Amino acid sequence: MNLRTFLMQSADLSQGSCVENFSAKWVETGVDAKTQIVGQEDICADEFILLNGCLSSTISDPDGKEVCVGLYVGPCVVTPNIARTRAGQSLVSITATTEAQIARINSDLLTELMIASEPIRNWANSVLRDALSHKADREWCLAALGGSDRLMWFRETYSGYEDIFNHALIASFLGVTPVTLSRLRHGGSGPEVSA
Numbered sequence: 001m002n003l004r005t006f007l008m009q010s011a012d013l014s015q016g017s018c019v020e021n022f023s024a025k026w027v028e029t030g031v032d033a034k035t036q037i038v039g040q041e042d043i044c045a046d047e048f049i050l051l052n053g054c055l056s057s058t059i060s061d062p063d064g065k066e067v068c069v070g071l072y073v074g075p076c077v078v079t080p081n082i083a084r085t086r087a088g089q090s091l092v093s094i095t096a097t098t099e100a101q102i103a104r105i106n107s108d109l110l111t112e113l114m115i116a117s118e119p120i121r122n123w124a125n126s127v128l129r130d131a132l133s134h135k136a137d138r139e140w141c142l143a144a145l146g147g148s149d150r151l152m153w154f155r156e157t158y159s160g161y162e163d164i165f166n167h168a169l170i171a172s173f174l175g176v177t178p179v180t181l182s183r184l185r186h187g188g189s190g191p192e193v194s195a
Contacts, residue, residue: 001051002051003026003028003049003103004020004023006049006051007019007022007023007123010123010126012119012120012122012123013119013120018120022113022117022120025105025110025113026049026103026105027103027104027105028051028101028102029101029102029103029104030099030101030102031096031099031101031102032099033096033099034095034096034097035095035096036094036095037102038092038093039090039093040059040090040091040092040093041089041090042089042090043088043090044084044089044090045088045108046081046104046105046107047078047080047081047104047105047107048077048078048094048103048104049076049077049078049102049104050072050073050076050077050101050102051074051075051100051102052075052100052101053074053102054071054072054074054096054097054098054164055070055072055078055095055096055097055100055102056068056072056094056095056097056165056169057069057070057078057079057094058092058093058172059091066172067172068169068170068172068173069092069173070094071158071161071169073160074100074101077127077130080127080128080131082107082128083128083131083132110124137157141154141174142175147174147176148184150175150176151181151184151185154173154174167181
């Protein structure tokens with residue numbers, strides 16, 4: 001999908017004439033599968049839209065254990081910078097799991113555009129609200145549900161993702177081990193959470 005078409009899908013931007021100018025401010029690039037777009041602890045001042053392909057967002061602990069905190073299938077907006085950085089440093093790594101087409105814009109430039117344009121401001125605020133809502137839903141899932149219910153929630157919330165993403169990533173996203181996820185997918189039972 002091209003950026004202009006994606007932006008025009010928003011009710012906030014579909015009526016305005018600002019889409020041409022707004023879309024021209026983004027830089028589009030193609031990335032190969034397994035390309036790291038942003039590394040954890042990198043200085044990152046960009047916002048991203050995934051136009052085509054798939055991305056994952058992960059956090060690594062000091063021992064190198066990686067936990068998946070986000071799965072994206074284009075076209076979609078990647079979690080906004082304000083929710084994935086602290087003091088300008090990325091809290092997560094974002095990696096292409098397939099070939100992907102992304103658009104990026106500097107966060108400060110986006111803020112300037114938001115100040116100057118109500119439709120852009122409304123669009124960006126809506127994106128942030130949606131991202132925070134998804135984050136809260138996942139946190140609720142991990143805190144309140146057992147393994148089989150987590151998988152059911154995932155299937156309802158992320159329909160089709162089970163056929164797109166590596167099952168180890170999905171298991172990590174759901175806070176279960178890959179073995180537990182395999183058992184749950186095949187109707188068995190196992191430990192409810194990862195070790």
